[in-house]
Amino acid sequence: MEKLMTWEQERLINELNQGRELTKQLKNHLDPSASPESREFLIQKILSCYERSISMLNWGALVGELHKVDGTSETPQSQLAGHGSPMTDASDKDFKDQCHRDVYKKRKTLPRWTQQVSVCSGTGLGALDDGYCWRKYGQKDILGANFPRQKSENKKDAKKGPFSDVEKMLGTRIHLSIIALAYRQLPPCPLAPRAYYRCTHRNAQGCLATKQVQRSDEDSSIFEITYRGRHTCIQTSQVTPSLAPIRKDCPKQNKYQPQPHQEEENQSCEFETEKVKTAELGIVKENFPSFSFPSAETESENVETNIFPDSLKEKNFLASDSPAFVSPETSESDYFSMLPIQMENFEFFQNLRHSESDLAEIMSARTSVSNSPTIAADLDFPLGFDFDPNFTFDTSEFFA
DNA sequence: TTGATTTGACCAAA
DNA sequence: TTTGGTCAAATCAA
Numbered sequence: 295m296e297k298l299m300t301w302e303q304e305r306l307i308n309e310l311n312q313g314r315e316l317t318k319q320l321k322n323h324l325d326p327s328a329s330p331e332s333r334e335f336l337i338q339k340i341l342s343c344y345e346r347s348i349s350m351l352n353w354g355a356l357v358g359e360l361h362k363v364d365g366t367s368e369t370p371q372s373q374l375a376g377h378g379s380p381m382t383d384a385s386d387k388d389f390k391d392q393c394h395r396d397v398y399k400k401r402k403t404l405p406r407w408t409q410q411v412s413v414c415s416g417t418g419l420g421a422l423d424d425g426y427c428w429r430k431y432g433q434k435d436i437l438g439a440n441f442p443r444q445k446s447e448n449k450k451d452a453k454k455g456p457f458s459d460v461e462k463m464l465g466t467r468i469h470l471s472i473i474a475l476a477y478r479q480l481p482p483c484p485l486a487p488r489a490y491y492r493c494t495h496r497n498a499q500g501c502l503a504t505k506q507v508q509r510s511d512e513d514s515s516i517f518e519i520t521y522r523g524r525h526t527c528i529q530t531s532q533v534t535p536s537l538a539p540i541r542k543d544c545p546k547q548n549k550y551q552p553q554p555h556q557e558e559e560n561q562s563c564e565f566e567t568e569k570v571k572t573a574e575l576g577i578v579k580e581n582f583p584s585f586s587f588p589s590a591e592t593e594s595e596n597v598e599t600n601i602f603p604d605s606l607k608e609k610n611f612l613a614s615d616s617p618a619f620v621s622p623e624t625s626e627s628d629y630f631s632m633l634p635i636q637m638e639n640f641e642f643f644q645n646l647r648h649s650e651s652d653l654a655e656i657m658s659a660r661t662s663v664s665n666s667p668t669i670a671a672d673l674d675f676p677l678g679f680d681f682d683p684n685f686t687f688d689t690s691e692f693f694a
Numbered sequence: 695t696t697g698a699t700t701t702g703a704c705c706a707a708a
Numbered sequence: 709t710t711t712g713g714t715c716a717a718a719t720c721a722a
Contacts, residue, residue: 430699432714
């Protein structure tokens with residue numbers, strides 16, 4: 295307990311010191327010759343420092359309240375985690391109830407901001423990843439949403455999902471671009487639960503950051519990510535996405551981290567809604583690198599050759615207006631935007647019939663190393679189509 | 695075996 | 709009473 299509090303205090307002091315240093319830098323940049331961009335950047339950094347500090351203090355205040363309730367010196371984190379308390383079952387239950395109430399109240403005061411991400415835009419699914427380790431703790435159908443969640447026949451089926459069978463049929467994992475493309479081409483299907491995530495380090499470090507991911511009512515291809523609370527935890531490697539390796543301590547973490555500045559921008563929008571409709575076609579090339587599925591077959595190699603078969607080109611399947619398809623020479627991640635599937639024409643998608651968990655399955659398969667709610671890794675988002683068992687995929691030439 | 699996800703149930707706020 | 713948010717047992721997966 296003592297150690298944890300000290301650790302938190304050290305972090306708080308560090309944040310405040312950093313804020314002081316940044317303020318000094320800002321002072322130097324008040325010179326008219328300094329660029330406004332640098333001033334803006336410093337201001338953002340300073341604000342972030344103080345916001346993180348406040349967030350830490352919020353947690354500290356919660357800790358204090360828990361101590362009042364409990365009257366022990368037990369580590370609040372472990373108490374919240376539900377173990378380590380020497381109390382009796384009855385008092386333990388009371389304590390947990392109190393904790394629940396306190397946490398609930400405290401979280402309501404946490405900063406909150408929303409980001410919208412278009413899945414069919416060039417940002418790819420990586421745009422939904424913020425580089426933190428998240429753990430899904432719940433999912434809820436939201437009343438009034440355009441896309442209520444469909445109940446599966448049973449739990450087993452819901453977990454397994456038809457895409458598991460599809461994948462078996464294919465003998466490989468299906469490309470995510472199919473999904474992105476289908477989103478653009480088909481009307482929304484009734485399916486869009488809200489998924490709840492909390493920081494993986496909540497118990498260990500008391501990080502109260504949470505986020506919700508929900509499909510937008512206005513545009514089925516847009517996902518609204520609502521963040522609540524700032525991360526007070528230490529993520530082991532906050533590095534540039536394009537350079538970041540897969541984090542060993544976070545096995546399902548995306549292999550990249552967000553650009554620090556980018557993250558600061560997102561997190562500085564407290565108590566307000568940030569509408570970030572991600573870029574459309576023209577920015578595909580620029581943004582796709584953020585979309586990565588660090589699966590074994592994709593990490594190790596750089597795909598330098600055009601993996602599109604001529605047959606697809608000839609059939610004009612690689613429509614220029616489809617963000618899912620970009621020139622393979624653009625970047626490594628373009629590999630993921632390729633569609634390793636032969637099909638006669640675009641009507642393929644019209645024939646697709648599937649259930650709600652298809653996307654989740656395929657996505658989770660593709661994002662097996664990602665712990666962030668990249669659309670479907672965790673959400674049973676709908677596509678509005680099912681797979682026609684009659685169509686055939688020929689992926690051998692791509693995944694030989 | 696361990697960690698993550700799913701999902702029914704519970705709680706608090708509206 | 710309804711609804712959103714969270715918990716936790718059951719289950720899955722590596």
